Structure formats: structure tokens, C-alpha cells
Amino acid sequence: MSLFRRFIPIHMKLHSYSHSYSARSSMDNYFLRKRRKWPLSPYKTKWQEETLTHQFAMQKLVESTANRSPKIHLLSILIDSFSTYECDPTPNAYYFILKTVTKNPSIWDEIPLILDHIGKVEKFETPEYIFTYLIKFYGDSNMTHLAYEMFFTMPAFRCKPSVKSLNCLIWVLCKNNYDLRIVLQVLVKSQLLNIWVEELTFKILIRALCRIGKANNAVDLLNLMVNSGFNLDGNICSLILSTMPEVKDCDGVEIWGVLEEMRKLGYSPKRVDLCNVIRFYVKNEKGIDALEVLNKMKMSGMVPDVVCYNLVLNGMILEGEYSNADEVFDELLVLGLNPDIVTYNVYINGLCKQIKMVEALRMLGCMEVLGCKPETNTYHTILDGLCRCGMLSSAKEVFGQMKSKGLQLSSHIYGVIINCMIRNGEVDEAYNLLHEMVDMGFLPQSITFDGLIGLLCKKGSFSEVMELLSIMVTKNVVPGIRSWETLVQVFSSAKEERNVEVEGSSGTKGAK
Template identity: 45%
Template sequence: MQALRQQASSSSSSPANLLSTLISSYALYNCDPTPISYHFVIKTLIKTSQSHYIPPVLCHLEKDEKFETPESIFTDLIEFHGENEEFQEAIDLFFRLPDFRCTPTVDSLNCLLSVLCKRKEGLEVVPQVLLKSRLMNIRLEESSFCILIKALCRFKKPKNAISLLYHMVDHEIDIDRGSFSLILLTLCQQNDLKRNEVIDSVEEMKKLGFCLDRADWVNVIRFLVRRGNGKEGLEALSEMKSDGFKPDVICYTMVMDGLISERDYEGVDQLFDEMLVMGLVPDINTYNVYVNGLCKQNKFDDGIMMLSSMEEIGCKPNTITYNTLLSAIYESGEVSKASDFLKLARGKGVFVNSRTYDIMIDRMVKEDDMSEALDLLKEMVSKSMVPQPATFDEIVCRLCKNGLFSKAMNLLTEMMGKNVLPGCRSWETLLVGLQIEHSFNEINLSAMETISAKNSNSISS
């Protein structure tokens, strides 16, 4: 082996001669090459990016040697084929193992499964591989099922993964609780599954011995709340406590948010009080959710008082907190109150972001105060903030509705020069408005083409 390594590392030796180097280095000592020497040669060829010289080495190993070839040589090769997405080569090599006097085990099968499960097209041929592997007397183990379950979950096929759990039970193979949790997480992340499909799947897994832990309950609660089932989220929270798991602030916040969406404000207050009794300290997200609930009830004064309470306990309100209140006050039509609140926020040094400007501009447009809306837009852009296309569209459409087509065109040209892109509604409204105001031939198409060209360049950049 020492002689082989020296010759392989020699500058005069080439990968093409590595096989002959292998044979000659052992012939010098009147002995035959060992499995370790073949493994070294193959790894060297892979390392030096000379894999096209591997087939002759394998051919010599198959036809001219008599020893039982270790399985580890082929697992390395299967992994190499997998890294190069040579799935068929990996499959062919696995089924050729007996030709090399190698008895395939679950180790090489798992290696092949890991390779195939990296890509969806590889996963599709796994059933055929498993059928053929049974003829080779290879029995699937828990590790094999874990590989398959992880792959099915990665490709968003949790129901197929549940089917594998039944196979494991039928073959008396222990199920790792991590597999249960992974399937549950995948189910809860699916947007195309109905609520009852997920709940029924959870019940199926419970019958197979699955007991939810704290993280599992969190995933279930998040799923229910996201689907608008806040009261069911509250029930899940109760079951979580019954199972001996103490919910954290995140759990309470999620359920409170779900109850607000169902207008169960009394339940929100009870949960908030319960959280405090349990010694949990609400974080900024909890307070933002609670303030949103107050705003839904038009309790703006209570919401503003909550800001002071937050500051007293060291939880400083953020821009989201102020934007939530500002948007709700504007939505109620109390513009003067919103203006006073905005002055309060600015006086406290609160950062006014693009969302804040979008809220103010939207209200000014609804109030038909276009002068203030345009001033806010220009102030926003001057601070390098980009309005939402919908916000810009509202301004353009309102100007056109008021018959101010020239002003809308000038605004569009000015904003395009500052890389503010309009939405489709702006273009449609301007085109329709110009056709109403002028005949088609009188429309300044060259100006429109200039703006369109700027739009295209901005998008491509």
C-alpha cells in the first residue's frame, strides 16, 4: 500500500495508469492487491475528477480478483453517482454487487435510497428498487423507513408517509417518534389540505401510538389559527395543558390572534389574563395582537393607553403597533384624531415606515384630499421609501376620476423617473381617460411610449 500511494502521488504517474500501478506495486512483493488497495484507487480517481477511469478498475475487480469485496467500496461509489445525479448508474451498480462477490445489505440499500430520494424523479423509482431488493433477501429496517418518510415529507406527500407507518406496524418495526412529528409538521404546512383531513390524519397516527409533545401541539395550534379556526385552536391549547405541557407566550399569542379573527374578544381578554397569572411575560407580538383586538372593537383610547402600559414594563411599542392603531383610527373616519396620534408617535421618535405612509395616503385619497395625498407621496419618495403599487394606483385613479388627466400623466412621468412603478390599474385608467377626453389620434402616444420604455427598463433592472 505504501508503494502504491507513493507511485499514485508521483508527478510522473497518471490516472490512466493507476490500475497498472496497482497491479505492479503488489507484483513487486509477489502478492495480490487487497480490497483496501482497490478502495484507495477508486477514491483517488474520484478525488482527482478522473471518474471515467473507474469502469476498467471495476471490470478488473470483478473478473480478475477472487476476494469478497467490502460493501463500503460500493456505498462510496453509489454516493458519488448520487452527487452527480447519475441515478441509473447508482441503481445498476447496486444490483451488480453480487458480481463482485459482495453480499448487499441494508447499508448499501439505504445508501441507494438516500441517493434516489434527493430528487422527485428518483423517488418515483424507489418502489421498483424495493421490490427487486426483496429478491436479494434485504429486509427493510427502521432506518430505511426513516429515509423514505423524510423524503415523502420533503416532497409534500405526508399521506403517503402515513401509509409507510402502517407497513412498519405490520412488520413489527418500531416507529421513531421523530417520524410522527415530521409527518404532522408537513401536514400542518400543507395549504391544499382541508382542516378535517389534517385532524383525521392526526387521529390515525394516534391510533398507531403517536403522543403529541409540546412542539407538535404548537404546530397544530398554528395550523388551526391559520385556517381561521381560532376556537378550535383554543381547544387544542386546553388539550395541550391537559397533556401536561405548559404553553408559552407564542402559543397564547397565536390563539389570541385566532380568537380576534372570530371576534371572540372576551376570550382574548381571558387568555391575556391567564397568561399573566401563569407568570408569562407578553412580548411585543402579543401586545400587537392585543392592540389589534382593541382596534377591531374601536377602543382606540384603550389601545393608546396600552402603549403607555407597554413602555412602563419595558416592552417598547414598535412601528407595527403604531401602524395598527393609526390604520384603525383612519378607518373609523376620525381623521383629526389620527393626525393627533401621528404627532404623538413622531414626538416619541417612532420610525415612520412605508406602511405608515401607505395608510395615510390611502385615507387622504378616500377623503378626496388629493393635495395632502400628493404631498405625502412626494415626502415618502424623498425618504427613499417606495409606495405599494396599489397606493400609487389609488392616487392616479382618483386624479383621473376628478378629470385631472394631465396631472396624473405628469405624476406618472415624475414617479417613473424615480423608479416608482405603477400597477396595471394606473395604465388602464389613463388609457381609458385619455380616450374619453380626446380622440384616439390626439393622444400623445410618444409620451406614453417614453413612460412605457422607462417602466420596462426599471423592471428588467
């Protein structure tokens, strides 16, 4: 028996051994607590009285603030509320009236009075949260210069600034697109106040640099952050990579080198990061580099999604690499990825650029079968291609499909069809479709009016010409040079015909 007892935990042995004793002692303690008279501490009582007094004063302040007259300043209400209970105002009381003032723009001029009273009359150490609130308020109200002054005048209010208020000021300066040189001045001056930056400070600065397109500077700051002993933040790395495709001046920017630097720092890029690298190359007309990144993704065991393939496909088509585009599209299908509307739109655009309109129409039909409904942009691309190739009958058919499916038409789509009809000499259909276009609320371009007016004049349909000119005047469309030249020629020839008729009739009368 003693052998088993040695393996029982000590607290279990005590519990089993003293069960009856503990039950009896707990009952004794209950009666002892029930009848004992604890001595009251005078210090604790005084503290409780002061707390209660401040609570009453604060309650009076809240009630008086809600019912105050617009002519009475909130500072006066605060002083009166605490004087009633013969106690000094607390920092929370000042924080309350400052928040109340900031919510009403008509009394913002009371803020300096309140701060002046805190600095010259009160003796407490003002909490930092009051100033961080005011710094953020000034930043949100486009008074950034006051936020700047507020930070550096904090010691005058018996408050030592910390990195928390520094981060708040930097965030305000960066949010309002302040000059980065001023931000650097703040960082330099903060060292004189013995404030040292932390990880959040770096993150705020990096985000600001990314927002203004300074991705290279953001990478330099990221290196400094890691070299200073702070942890590498994956979200910051992703932010930098997502910003680089939006950089306007890309000279000397090598995004793959940036990615390699991040890898050296210990960052493992995700699929979305490599997708942003591809987007960068496509935007800068480096489709082959984008294709290479796609291949590196597959070699590393990462499965590209349809977004990656769409970007590479678009890059190939923009550069005229149509054979590579076909391979990318086929690979997408072989991997079992479902092409989305972007995939089809990009691929159909490539077919139209190659003047493969039969294949483009076939792809349009495949979309319907595969459950991906074509959108307005899809039809728009095909209509452009058909009209550019002079395939007017097919263009009319596609245009009819758009109408029957209730798709949103546009002035550009109408203009493409009408101009194609004009080039093919189908004057009456073009005239009727232009009227339909105007009735739908779309405004034809001047070049469309010019072409149609020219054909109508040649046909001798002057009443229709005058009607079109009336529409142009109503819609404030200025006729082009072609319209004026055609009208001048028509009226000149008409005048010559009248002169010939007049001369002929006068000669006949003289002979008689």
C-alpha cells in the same frame, strides 16, 4: 478469629496469605521475560512482510496521485504502484482512487474504467462500503439513475448487498424526490436479494413521505413499522405531527385521530406535538377546535406555553371570535406568561379589525412600558387601522414615532399614509410625502399617483402634475385610467377656454 475469616472474600484471603510469594514470583517472571528468546513464527513474519509491502505500495500510490499528470489515469498509477512492490492492489487502494476521482468532476469518466477493472481483473470480495460511497456520490451529483444501477450490479463485483446499502439507495431516491413507485420497486427487488428492511429503512421512508406532504401515508407506514416488531420512535411521531400543518390538501385529514392512533401505539405526546395540532387547526380555519386542544392540554396537566396561546389567539381573531380572543389573552396574563411580540401583534390586529383604535393605541403604549418594543409590523397594523378609520392626525403621529425610533419604513407604509391624505384632501402634504418616499428609494403604486394627479389637476397645479408624470416615466410606472381621464378632461377644458378667448378677441377686432 476463624469466625471473622469466613466472612472475608476468598480473593482477599489469597491476597493476604500469599503476599510475599507473589512479590517473589513477579520478580522471577521479570527476569524470565528479560532473558527468554521467543521463537519467531514464519507465518506471522510473512504476514508482516506483506503488510509492510502493501503499506509501501499505498504510500507510493498517494505520492504519485498527488504529482500525477492530467493525462495519466489513476487506474494506471494504482497498477504501477503495486507492481513496483510485486503485490496485488487492495480494496482500500481502489477506495482511495475512487474518492480521489469523485472529488474532481473533470475525471468522473474514469469511474466506469475502475469499476470494470475491479469486476473483471481482481478476485477479492469488494467491500460494501465502496458501493455505499458511490451510491451517495451519485445521489449528491444528481445522477440518481447511476446510484440505482450501482446497487443492483453489486453482485457482479463479488459483493452481497445488505440493508446498509439498501438504506443508502432509498435515502438517495427520497432525497432527490424520486417517484415513490420506484422506491417501492427497490423494496420489492431487495427481497429477491434476501435483504429485509430494518428500523432505519422505515424512518427514511416516513421522513420522505412527511417532506412531500403525505402525512396520512406516513402514519400508515408507522403502523406497519410497529406491527412488524420495531420500536416506536418518538422523533418520528413528532415529525409526522409537525408535517401535517404543512399539508396542502387537508380534506379527510383528522390530526386528532392521528394523535390517538399514536397514543394506542404507546406514544406520549409532548407539548410541541399538541402545539402542532393547534397549528393544524388554525391553518385550516378551525379556531374553536384549536381552543379545545388548548383546554385538553390544561386538563391533562400539561402547561401550554406562549406559542400555544399565540396560535389559539390568532385562530380566534381569524374567525372573528373576538370575545374568546379576549378570554385567551386574559388567561395568558393570569397564568403569568410573558406576552411576546407575536402576542401583541396578533391582539392589536384583532383590535384594529374591531375598529377599537383607541384600545390599539393604548396597547401600543403598554408594550413600551412592559419592555416589549414594537416592531415595524406592529406599527404597520395600527397605521392600516387608523387610515381605514380616517384618523389621519393619529396616523401622522404614529408615523412620526416610527421615524424618530429609526424603524424600517416601507413602500406600503408610505402608500397607506399618502392615500389617506389624498382621501382627506390634504394635497400639499401628500405631494411632499410622495417626494420623500421617492427620495428614500421606494416606488409608489400607480393608484397613489392617480389619486394625487386627480387632486392636483382639480387644484390647477399643472406644473406639479407634469413633475409627477416625469417621475412615473423615470420609474416605469404606467398611469392608470383615472390619470388619463383627468388629464384629458383638463386639456379639453383648457382648449375650450383658449377657443373662447380667441373668438372673443376676433369679435372685438371686427367691431372696430
